[in-house]
Amino acid sequence: MERDDLELVEAAQEGDREAFRELVEKYQRKVYSICYGMLKNPEDSLDVSQEVFVKVYRYIEKFNKQSSFYTWLYRITVNMCIDYIRKNSKHKSVEYDDRISRDGDDGIAGEHIMPSKLGLNPDKVYGRKELREKMLEALESLSEKHRTILILREVEGLSYEEIADVLNISKGTVMSRLFHARKYFQEAIEEYLDGELKV
Amino acid sequence: MTALTLQQKELLERHYDGELSEFEAKKAEKLIASSATAREFVESLEEIGTATRAAEEQAWSTANAPEASSVAATAIDSDLTTASLDELAPLLERFFDGETDDLESEFVASLIDSRDDVADYLTTLDNLRGGILGSAEAMPEVDFGGFWDAVSEKIDEATTSFDSDEHRVLLYRFHDGEVTDEEVAQVNGWVDANVPEVVSTLDALREVKLATTCGIETAQEGVDFSSIWAAVEDAMDEDLEAQGDNIVAFGKAKRENETKKQPILQRYQQSIYGAVAALFIGGIIIGLFNDQIFEPKVIEKTVVIVDSVEYAPGSSVMINSPVQQASAIQQDGAEPPAEEPTVIWILDTGEENLDGDGSLEEGAESEPADAAAEEAPADVEPDFGNSI
Numbered sequence: 201m202e203r204d205d206l207e208l209v210e211a212a213q214e215g216d217r218e219a220f221r222e223l224v225e226k227y228q229r230k231v232y233s234i235c236y237g238m239l240k241n242p243e244d245s246l247d248v249s250q251e252v253f254v255k256v257y258r259y260i261e262k263f264n265k266q267s268s269f270y271t272w273l274y275r276i277t278v279n280m281c282i283d284y285i286r287k288n289s290k291h292k293s294v295e296y297d298d299r300i301s302r303d304g305d306d307g308i309a310g311e312h313i314m315p316s317k318l319g320l321n322p323d324k325v326y327g328r329k330e331l332r333e334k335m336l337e338a339l340e341s342l343s344e345k346h347r348t349i350l351i352l353r354e355v356e357g358l359s360y361e362e363i364a365d366v367l368n369i370s371k372g373t374v375m376s377r378l379f380h381a382r383k384y385f386q387e388a389i390e391e392y393l394d395g396e397l398k399v
Numbered sequence: 400m401t402a403l404t405l406q407q408k409e410l411l412e413r414h415y416d417g418e419l420s421e422f423e424a425k426k427a428e429k430l431i432a433s434s435a436t437a438r439e440f441v442e443s444l445e446e447i448g449t450a451t452r453a454a455e456e457q458a459w460s461t462a463n464a465p466e467a468s469s470v471a472a473t474a475i476d477s478d479l480t481t482a483s484l485d486e487l488a489p490l491l492e493r494f495f496d497g498e499t500d501d502l503e504s505e506f507v508a509s510l511i512d513s514r515d516d517v518a519d520y521l522t523t524l525d526n527l528r529g530g531i532l533g534s535a536e537a538m539p540e541v542d543f544g545g546f547w548d549a550v551s552e553k554i555d556e557a558t559t560s561f562d563s564d565e566h567r568v569l570l571y572r573f574h575d576g577e578v579t580d581e582e583v584a585q586v587n588g589w590v591d592a593n594v595p596e597v598v599s600t601l602d603a604l605r606e607v608k609l610a611t612t613c614g615i616e617t618a619q620e621g622v623d624f625s626s627i628w629a630a631v632e633d634a635m636d637e638d639l640e641a642q643g644d645n646i647v648a649f650g651k652a653k654r655e656n657e658t659k660k661q662p663i664l665q666r667y668q669q670s671i672y673g674a675v676a677a678l679f680i681g682g683i684i685i686g687l688f689n690d691q692i693f694e695p696k697v698i699e700k701t702v703v704i705v706d707s708v709e710y711a712p713g714s715s716v717m718i719n720s721p722v723q724q725a726s727a728i729q730q731d732g733a734e735p736p737a738e739e740p741t742v743i744w745i746l747d748t749g750e751e752n753l754d755g756d757g758s759l760e761e762g763a764e765s766e767p768a769d770a771a772a773e774e775a776p777a778d779v780e781p782d783f784g785n786s787i
Contacts, residue, residue, distance in 0.1 A: 220631070221628055221631075225624075225628065229619060229624065232624070233618070236615065245618075246623075246626065249627055250626065254631055258638075320609055321609070325609060332613050336615075339610070355612055355615050360575065360577050375571070375572075376429075382607045386607055389606075
């Protein structure tokens with residue numbers, strides 16, 4: 201029988217190594233996704249993912265169960281990625297330039313998510329590898345904060361409240377940032393597909 | 400600098416006037432925060448407001464607002480009875496509307512009596528009122544039966560109609576599942592009504608989600624996730640080695656925490672048992688080696704060496720002292736008697752009342768207690784004069 205997070209966490213706190221392994225295997229892809237979203241580099245993302253779980257293992261005693269385990273895990277992930285970015289200057293410059301190009305003070309007028317016109321659907325996207333790769337490139341073109349919030353919302357399915365908790369920002373900022381992230385991602389998809397691939 | 404649209408200006412004006420809903424207020428604040436033109440516009444509104452208030456205050460401070468009662472007095476003083484109808488008109492109209500005080504009413508009444516033009520003016524006012532009332536009565540009957548339905552329909556229409564500026568954020572929240580039941584119903588209403596903007600926006604949001612998920616899944620292709628657990632296991636083993644303990648230390652802190660939560664008696668149960676046992680053993684040892692452990696206790700004992708003793712419990716004791724015998728023999732010049740057993744009687748303090756059975760050492764010669772009691776003279780104290 202599959203155990204839920206709380207049971208696994210409690211067992212892990214009691215020293216059950218297998219329970220901790222279950223937690224790792226359950227969340228490794230999600231943690232990797234967040235790391236990738238923030239770091240954009242597969243090797244770095246895997247390294248940081250490992251470090252995240254090692255840290256979780258060492259601090260699991262301190263997890264007080266007041267929030268959900270995954271929120272706590274994602275918060276650690278985001279913080280470790282931020283630390284990693286700080287320690288690696290190459291990320292700094294890339295993210296800084298990206299932010300300038302994407303986060304202008306555009307005001308509100310006319311700033312909406314474009315109506316659907318790309319015609320993306322699961323059948324088309326999953327049926328064509330090159331299309332998926334373009335999606336990834338488009339995602340990578342976003343700033344770190346926009347990629348992160350998109351992944352937390354769209355891939356991990358976190359609520360605004362949970363995202364606010366994980367990223368330590370207000371709920372209003374979550375909504376605003378998510379709006380911009382979607383808008384820029386949509387533009388990026390269009391850019392990457394235009395003239396190269398027809399959906 | 401981007402120029403503001405008419406809608407944005409209206410939004411800012413209503414924001415300045417405090418006439419916005421919470422949602423609109425946030426929208427306006429966002430606009431102010433993000434646009435320099437909007438900030439300039441709001442500043443100009445503030446300037447206009449300040450200037451208007453200042454002008455009004457000035458007007459009030461310099462104005463001579465006459466009190467109603469003073470009008471009549473002034474009129475009487477300045478002999479308004481001869482004033483023109485134009486001058487008197489404001490007073491007469493107030494009189495007609497029942498807004499004059501007693502003094503003014505009295506004054507107007509005197510005018511009516513004295514001046515025909517005043518009476519005519521008031522009659523005209525009365526006719527005018529009658530005409531208005533008459534025309535109102537003459538209005539055709541209106542059927543208000545469907546009035547509320549029409550109003551209600553318009554309200555519903557306003558609620559369900561999609562305003563791209565106002566409702567777009569709601570669509571984003573709907574897509575993210577961050578809506579109330581009412582809002583869900585509202586959006587579903589738009590979807591059912593096939594509002595093009597709503598449908599296309601929701602489609603666009605779904606596309607973004609699909610593309611994000613797909614992008615991340617692509618990023619995960621070929622990643623060896625087993626290395627994550629391997630790294631964690633290595634860390635676990637390193638920790639255990641560092642602790643130099645084969646017992647799984649994972650969770651040790653948890654157990655310690657649980658121990659701390661136990662009652663004091665339970666936590667120190669073993670220690671308490673140990674302490675009690677130690678006290679018990681200590682007590683036995685002290686009992687056995689009391690004299691050696693503590694300072695020696697001096698017990699006075701009197702040693703009396705006698706040849707024989709006759710006694711009975713509760714009676715005086717007759718002692719024949721060998722010293723006395725020896726002295727008697729030497730005095731007589733006779734041979735000392737053959738050796739006879741010597742009784743050594745050790746008296747402990749408070750042992751004067753001895754039982755006949757156990758007080759004397761075995762083998763000592765003694766008469767039966769009853770016989771001794773019979774032979775022993777009363778009131779003879781034992782002679783302890785030669786006690787050692």
